[in-house]
Amino acid sequence: MAKWTPQHEAPEPLEGPVVATITGGTILWFVLFLVQLPFYGWFDDHGHLWWVWTCLAGGGLGLIGIWYVRGRDAALKRHAAQQADGGTTGTRAESL
Template sequence: MAKWTPKHEAPEPLEGPVVATITGGTILWFVLFLVQLPFYGWFDDHGHTWWVWTCLAGGGLGLIGVWYVRGRDAALKRAAAEADAGPSPAAD
C-alpha cells in the first residue's frame, strides 16, 4: 500500500474571536451546571448524575482553555509587534 500524501497545500488556519468563543462556551457550561443543579434528585433517581458533573467538568476545563487562549493571543500580539518593529540593533 502506498502512503497517502496530499497533493495541495494545507489552508491557512482560521483566526477569529477565539478568546470570546472559549469564554462564551465556558459560561454556557457553567450555566448548564447551575440549571441542572436544582434537579439533582431527579438525575440521581434516573442514573443521570453524570450529566450534572459533565457540565461542571466542561466549565472547569473551559477555565483552563480561557487561560490558554488569552496567553496565546498575547503571544501572537507580541510577535506581531516585534515583527513590525523590525530587527533590534545588536548590543556591543
C-alpha cells in the first residue's frame, strides 16, 4: 500500500476565466437547441428527438452553473480582499 502514497504535495488548482467559460458553453447549448428546432419533425421521425431536449437541458443546467461560478468567483474575491486587508480567515472556534 505504501507505493500508492504520494511522495510530493499536490499542485495548486489552475484558475482561469471560469465564468466566461461556463457562460460561453451555456450560450452554445442554447444556440444548438435553437438551430435544431426547425428540424424537430426530422428528429422525431428518426428517433433522435432526445438530441433537441439534451441541448435544452444543457442550457438550463448551464444557467445553474453560471449562478454557481459567479458566487464562487465573488467568494474568492472577498477572501483575497480579506487577506490583503490583513483580516482573519479563521473560524470563531480557532480564535477562542
